[in-house]
Amino acid sequence: MKQWHIFIAFFRSGMLGYGGGPSSIPLVHKEVVERFKWLTDDEFSDVLALGNTLPGPINTKMAGYIGYRVGGVLGMLNAIFASIMPTILLMIVILTTLTQFKDNPVIQGMTKAVVPVVGVMLAVLTWDFFKNSKKGLGLLPAIILVVASLLLIEMLGLHPGILIGVLLAAAFFKKDKQPEKGGESA
Structure with missing residues (x-):
């Protein structure tokens, strides 16, 4: 059940975080601090500060760390997959649509x-x-x-x-x- 909760938490933030990392941070906070209580506010702030020092998308970095902390290596992979899956699906839909209308x-x-x-x-x-x-x-x-x-x-x-x-x-x-x-x- 823990792996399912990790997936749902990061899938929601990935799906609803329109506008990139800054818009998804409050959603991740709501899931991991308020809903599932995996981190305290101070711990979340530390993870956010550490994530901002590293290159790459903040939501993916936070998902990887929090997923690992909560569910080990499987939790990390689960959280990363859940956070990037909405973007992958959207890109497939957009690219398929653009390919169909490329001659327009x-x-x-x-x-x-x-x-x-x-x-x-x-x-x-x-x-x-x-x-x-x-x-x-x-x-x-x-x-x-x-x-x-x-x-x-x-x-x-x-x-x-x-x-x-x-x-x-x-x-x-x-x-x-x-x-x-x-x-x-x-």
Whole structure:
């Protein structure tokens, strides 16, 4: 019965949480704190804070942790499946519908209208990343990194995932060359 309750709790929040993670958080809270009492308010706040520090959809991360805590590995898998199943079903319906009407001029116009919007959104995101890297690295290293990345991806055909992985590993293993503050005194 516990696995069924885990499924229902996260299926409801996944199904009713229209608008992404922020809209599903209150629904998850209602299920796991108020209805099933698996967590206290403080524990839920801790899970939410931890989930916000990790990449990915917040509802899925919270489902995985809470499902594991309540029902072990099976509970984790159950909760994750329940939280993503509504989205999967909706995508199947939407893609099937769009495929049936792909030759319709209205659908083709809608598809063409989305491309520039996505392009602008990606350009804004790229500019924000560049501004943040400029603050962290400095202007010249940020420009060098952008140009080198562009050349590696466009000229040499390097997959962006490989470049991102290498840069993350380099950042992780980079040694801080500044001396520790509050070190030895004379």
